[in-house]
Amino acid sequence: MPSDRGAINVTRSRPTHAMNEFARFLRTETVGGMVLLAATAVALVWANSPLSDLYTTIRDFHVGPAALHLDLSLAEWAKNGLLAIFFFVAGLELKRELVVGELSNFRSALLPVAGAAGGMVIPAALALAVSWGAPGATTAWAIPVATDIAFALGVLAITGSGMPSSARIFLLSLAVVDDLGAILIIAIVFPAGFSPIPFVAAIALCVLYAYLQKRRITTPFLYVPLALGTWVAVELSGVHATIAGVALGLLTRVRRDPYEKEAPAVRLEHRLQPWSAGFAVPVFAFFAAGVPVNGEALREIAVDRVAIAVMVGLVLGKLIGIFGTSLVAVKLKLASKPDDMAWRDMAAVAMLGGVGFTVSLLIAELSLADAAAERAKAAVLLASALASLLAAAMLIRRSRVHRVNNNEG
Structure with missing residues (x-):
């Protein structure tokens, strides 16, 4: 369970505090x-209104020190800068899950890991098959591999209040693994003009960060400049700057010392x-989601x-990949399904995986250009909306079933 296990050493005590931490995470997301x-709604309405030119002007307004090659548009600052915070938090959560959370237990981890793997491979394969031979197909296959945890949890919270807690735990664990896959794709597939010297500098700063963590240094007067320096180095290296956030998150200590109330990873997660x-994430979405959705x-x-491949990958690929791979893993006795979670519950959660949004929009911008990117982003929005509606209908139905069963029990 994604909970405050950073405050737990060998034994997994304080279950009430752990549940409170998990509930806090769900509320925030x-x-x-x-x-x-x-x-997203504001961006879509504005970009398709008579004031669309103003939206474009604001989005493309450049600011930043040109001497450091950081004269970026507001949209680029949101994509490269603000999303680094999102990926830092994702890195913290991933590290915590791998060390002391659900993903640290081999058998418990296998089901969400299998679901996430299928939920990345099948959408990518379907997208590549549908778009094969079309311009941009060789990179656009990566767009439907990602699941947006904030949107997915929001839909689950609103329409799936009667679902068992294991469904929420499965979705969150799956999304953590999904984030790791998306991070690797961004780092490997989309480097832009790689420069080795800034990259080496970024590695050196990461090593220094890890050393300070090992020495139990906690002052922000060291870590904030170090984090900014790492971000600048990664940005200048040509690797997408959000990778800096992931790297530092994964290097943050997740086990608390006896004299600490919370581990650094938990403390930073609370704050950030x-x-x-x-x-x-909303600011990034505001600048990324302003695409034409008129009749033309x-x-x-x-x-x-x-665009069709993106929609097929998100709506069908995610459902088939997550549900199918999870089913195979359980049938082969490689993983175990929670007792209170039926296969129809699993199908509803798998449908939620089709809510691509944040990272899918980012990959669309990285993999395509100009009008093609706009169409792909519109496809992400349409597919995410369709997946949300289908998942909501399934979750409402399953929630009613669980409430009836609980009342009869």
Whole structure:
């Protein structure tokens, strides 16, 4: 269970505190999902209104020190800068899960790991098959591999209140592994003009960060400049700057010492997660989601094989990949399914995996250019909306079943 296990050493005590931490995480991500939805709606309405030129002007306004090659547009600052905070929090959560959480237990980890693997491979394969031969197909296959945890948890919280807690735990664990896969794809597939010297500098700064963690240094007067320096070095190296956030998150200590109330990873997550879910991701969405969705744009999407591939990958690929791989893993006795979670519950959660959004929008911007990227982003929005509606219908039905069963019991 994704909980405050960073405050637990060998024994897994204090279960009430652990459940409170898990509930806090869900509340933060759920509220963040609502803010994200609002930011997306504002961007879509504005970008398709008579004031669309103003939206474009704001989005493309450049600011930053040109001498450091950081004269970026506001959209690029949101994509490269603010999303680094989101990925730092994802790195913290991933490290905590791998060391002391659900993913640290081999058998418990296998089900969400298998589901996440299938939920990345099958959508990518379907997207590549549908778009094969079309311009951009060789990179656009990566767009539907990601699941947006904030949006997915928001839909689950609103429509799946009667679902067992194991469904939420499975979705969150799956999303953590999914984030790792998306991070690796971004780092490997989308480097832009790789420069070795800044990259070596970034590695050296990461080593220094790890050393300070090992020496139990806690002052922000060292870590904040170090984190900024790492981000600048990664940005200048050509590797996507969000990787800096992931790297530092994975290097943060997750086990507390006896004299500490909380481990550094838990403490940082408490402080940064509200900013990530409530500000960084919605601002990125505001600048990324402002795409045309008028009749002409929809007609263009309908004949664009890459856009169609993105939608097929997210809506069908995620469902087939997550559910199918999980089913195979359990049938082969490689993993165990929670007793209170039926296969129809699993199908509803798998459908939620089709909510691609944040990272899918990012990969669309990295893999395509100009009009093709706009159509792909519109496809991500449409597919995420469709997956949300289908998942909501399934979750409402399953929640009613669980409530009836609980009342009869």
